[in-house]
Amino acid sequence: VIWMTQSPSLLSASTGDRVTISCRMSQGISSYLAWYQQKPGKAPELLIYAASTLQSGVPSRFSGSGSGTDFTLTISCLQSEDFATYYCQQYYSFPRTFGQGTKVEIK
């Protein structure tokens, strides 16, 4: 099982801030990493796959980087609609696993 450590678990920020979320793997996964956004009462939505490829329709203020064991999600200029919980997920091996989540809240 590949364990994922996502940090921070809670991030307080203001509109317009640049925020960064980290995801570290217990073993290398090449670039088989995705990021999701989840709002309360809703299903997660795919933001980024292959570590750095933006899903169609996702704003360019979202970006992803990394490979191997260390990955980062960056939101360059936080908008009001970006306050949500973010999850990383590896699809390199079974079982598929998710990070614990990072809640981005209004400061």
Added chain:
Amino acid sequence: QVQLQESGPGLVKPSETLSLTCTVSGGSISSYYWSWIRQPAGKGLEWIGRIYTSGSTNYNPSLKSRVTMSVDTSKNQFSLKLSSVTAADTAVYYCARSIAVAPFDYWGQGTLVTVSS
């Protein structure tokens, strides 16, 4: 636009079997992998397993002994059965789509299943 919709009982008694169905509309169920993922209230996401349209499956080892998945391509549906449930199985259950080595690009809205007597 592909849409997924979960259905099934919202309340299941302890020790019984949880049964859910996911109906796929707006696209074919064929040639994709279909997963079940769950999320206890206020907690993170747990992948339960997936099924291909051929019927081949991959299950999470933590649940494998209790999970059965099936697919009905004629109805564009796939199903989950989780046996011997306890309160720890109370969660929102999502169905989701992927290709072989890929993330989940389409999700159902989720359905809350509570295990209680």
